[in-house]
Amino acid sequence: MSRAGHALAVPVGHGLWVVPLLCLALAAGVAIGETPISLPVVGQVLANKLWAAGYPLDPIDEGIVWNYRLTRTIVAAACGAGLAISGLILQSLLRNPLAEPYLLGISAGASTGAVLVALAGLGAGALSLSMGAFAGAIAAFLLVAALAHSARGMAGSGQIILAGIAGSQLFNALTAFLITKSASAEQARGIMFWLLGNLSGVRWHSVMLAVPVVLVGLAVCLWHRRALDAFTFGADSAASLGIPVRRVRFVLIGCAALVTAVMVSMVGSIGFVGLVIPHAVRLLVGVRHARLVPLSALAGALFLIAADVLSRTLIKGQVLPIGVITALVGAPVFALILIRGGRR
Amino acid sequence: MDMSMADPVLACEGLSYAVGQTWLLREVSLAVRAGENLGIVGPNGSGKSTLLKLLSGVHTPAAGEVRLLGQPLAKMRRRQVAQLLAVVEQQAETGDAISVRDAVELGRTPWLSALAPWGEEDERIVRQALRDVAVEHLQARIWHSLSGGERQRVHIARALAQRPTVLVLDEPTNHLDIRHQLSLLKLVHTLPVTTVAALHDLNQALGCDRLAVMEQGRMVALGAPCEVLTPERLRTTFGVHGHWLTDPADGARILRLRQLPSHESIEGNSPHVQ
Numbered sequence: 001m002s003r004a005g006h007a008l009a010v011p012v013g014h015g016l017w018v019v020p021l022l023c024l025a026l027a028a029g030v031a032i033g034e035t036p037i038s039l040p041v042v043g044q045v046l047a048n049k050l051w052a053a054g055y056p057l058d059p060i061d062e063g064i065v066w067n068y069r070l071t072r073t074i075v076a077a078a079c080g081a082g083l084a085i086s087g088l089i090l091q092s093l094l095r096n097p098l099a100e101p102y103l104l105g106i107s108a109g110a111s112t113g114a115v116l117v118a119l120a121g122l123g124a125g126a127l128s129l130s131m132g133a134f135a136g137a138i139a140a141f142l143l144v145a146a147l148a149h150s151a152r153g154m155a156g157s158g159q160i161i162l163a164g165i166a167g168s169q170l171f172n173a174l175t176a177f178l179i180t181k182s183a184s185a186e187q188a189r190g191i192m193f194w195l196l197g198n199l200s201g202v203r204w205h206s207v208m209l210a211v212p213v214v215l216v217g218l219a220v221c222l223w224h225r226r227a228l229d230a231f232t233f234g235a236d237s238a239a240s241l242g243i244p245v246r247r248v249r250f251v252l253i254g255c256a257a258l259v260t261a262v263m264v265s266m267v268g269s270i271g272f273v274g275l276v277i278p279h280a281v282r283l284l285v286g287v288r289h290a291r292l293v294p295l296s297a298l299a300g301a302l303f304l305i306a307a308d309v310l311s312r313t314l315i316k317g318q319v320l321p322i323g324v325i326t327a328l329v330g331a332p333v334f335a336l337i338l339i340r341g342g343r344r
Numbered sequence: 345m346d347m348s349m350a351d352p353v354l355a356c357e358g359l360s361y362a363v364g365q366t367w368l369l370r371e372v373s374l375a376v377r378a379g380e381n382l383g384i385v386g387p388n389g390s391g392k393s394t395l396l397k398l399l400s401g402v403h404t405p406a407a408g409e410v411r412l413l414g415q416p417l418a419k420m421r422r423r424q425v426a427q428l429l430a431v432v433e434q435q436a437e438t439g440d441a442i443s444v445r446d447a448v449e450l451g452r453t454p455w456l457s458a459l460a461p462w463g464e465e466d467e468r469i470v471r472q473a474l475r476d477v478a479v480e481h482l483q484a485r486i487w488h489s490l491s492g493g494e495r496q497r498v499h500i501a502r503a504l505a506q507r508p509t510v511l512v513l514d515e516p517t518n519h520l521d522i523r524h525q526l527s528l529l530k531l532v533h534t535l536p537v538t539t540v541a542a543l544h545d546l547n548q549a550l551g552c553d554r555l556a557v558m559e560q561g562r563m564v565a566l567g568a569p570c571e572v573l574t575p576e577r578l579r580t581t582f583g584v585h586g587h588w589l590t591d592p593a594d595g596a597r598i599l600r601l602r603q604l605p606s607h608e609s610i611e612g613n614s615p616h617v618q
Contacts, residue, residue: 242426242454
């Protein structure tokens with residue numbers, strides 16, 4: 001197992017089979033849906049749009065593929081990858097198996113921000129739901145970070161976890177307060193739906209934001225892969241291995257927070273991915289981050305593409321919240337991996 | 345006793361450290377010579393671990409300075425420090441299913457970068473480190489399948505893979521059975537590096553070149569073991585009655601330690617010394 005680690009020390013090697021796999025998954029995500037579109041048609045639409053190939057196609061098919069399914073599939077992949085690496089970073093740095101992207105108060109803050117915009121009319125229409133959510137997410141994270149920073153005298157990673165819990169509770173309470181105070185039943189349902197994860201509003205501008213953000217996040221993680229490895233035996237041990245612990249924590253946790261905030265503000269808080277994908281990948285490929293980081297990103301992307309397809313097709317004529325699917329499908333799959341991993 | 349200050353490998357001057365209002369360490373000055381095995385002894389809570397954490401730069405002193413090969417530690421980059429000084433913590437644990445091989449490879453971290461990726465040399469050093477502590481046969485084993493002694497040896501292999509000039513060990517024989525305690529100490533003493541080790545067992549500490557005796561955050565004695573571990577020192581610092589014996593088998597000097605009669609015991613000092 002470990003021998004392979006050196007060959008993969010430069011993670012570029014993965015690219016050879018990751019790219020076609022990801023393309024195939026994206027194509028499948030686009031093709032499958034309430035109106036199935038054959039893979040050749042998907043290919044022709046892409047050829048038309050990207051190279052002006054000029055295949056004669058039904059404009060409705062073309063519209064569904066290009067504007068609707070392709071965008072949401074790409075964003076689903078980006079979100080899956082982003083949440084998975086954010087969860088991985090937090091689990092590795094904080095040495096806590098329950099760490100996940102929303103630990104930092106980000107989803108709670110995002111929901112408060114979104115609700116403020118949607119219900120209280122904050123920003124007087126100039127702010128979109130997403131911008132409100134992003135602002136809320138960042139505000140919550142800064143609060144949590146400040147709280148963790150000022151909670152000196154507490155050992156190690158405990159302070160950020162406790163600060164995150166406090167921050168999340170506060171913002172969740174604010175959200176609940178705002179909803180009960182000023183939301184109609186219809187509005188409340190819409191917000192609930194959004195909070196559970198919703199890819200239907202996704203268009204090309206979301207792709208243009210999500211993809212670069214996740215690529216930057218991935219690059220930052222890969223750059224710090226050895227630092228992440230060095231935290232295996234805790235922060236003191238990382239320090240004695242030459243890791244500037246404070247700086248690395250600042251950069252990586254900030255990176256995880258930013259990636260998560262962008263994803264949450266676009267599609268709501270899709271649960272389960274950031275917690276479970278890193279664990280599953282760790283059980284399958286071991287603990288070295290040269291492999292863990294790219295494979296977690298890939299697994300997260302594939303998982304959310306599949307979850308999105310399921311959410312669109314499971315019940316005819318209705319789109320389920322993707323967060324429901326991730327938990328319903330993910331939990332048993334994770335149980336299987338746990339049992340298998342335990343036998344190894 | 346006369347300490348030659350010529351080029352100490354690791355030195356500290358007026359080192360103090362506090363948590364809140366409590367001083368854990370007060371004005372410790374010390375110079376470790378190249379190649380020596382320095383032992384740090386003292387009762388529980390006397391500041392042994394704190395001193396090691398400051399000497400290795402894991403904690404920042406409230407006052408005073410640490411110098412590593414003449415350079416102020418505070419001004420050095422962590423990576424630079426880790427290339428010169430390796431630490432074996434008292435109990436560094438993980439929940440990760442890391443293999444022995446991977447754990448030892450972590451020791452190469454301070455030497456690797458984008459410009460200096462993993463290479464043949466790293467491979468060789470890791471193999472050597474595994475061999476030095478005799479854990480080669482364990483290299484594919486997963487961390488939580490190892491015994492306490494095996495884990496400690498793997499930590500030492502990891503530290504050796506750093507190729508340090510100074511090795512800092514915090515009670516390395518804790519939780520080991522007697523056979524592994526003796527073999528581990530022998531290993532540490534034969535390594536071609538300068539070592540600074542906190543030790544609990546005074547008879548085992550006799551194998552060090554010099555001993556620093558800690559008491560309530562201060563260093564109260566420094567010198568050859570038989571010079572500093574006087575009956576008076578054992579009574580005041582450790583709260584035990586002790587005197588030297590000669591082993592008829594090989595003429596070695598050993599310490600016989602006994603509990604003080606209760607009216608003599610020193611307040612605040614735990615008499616629980618092996």
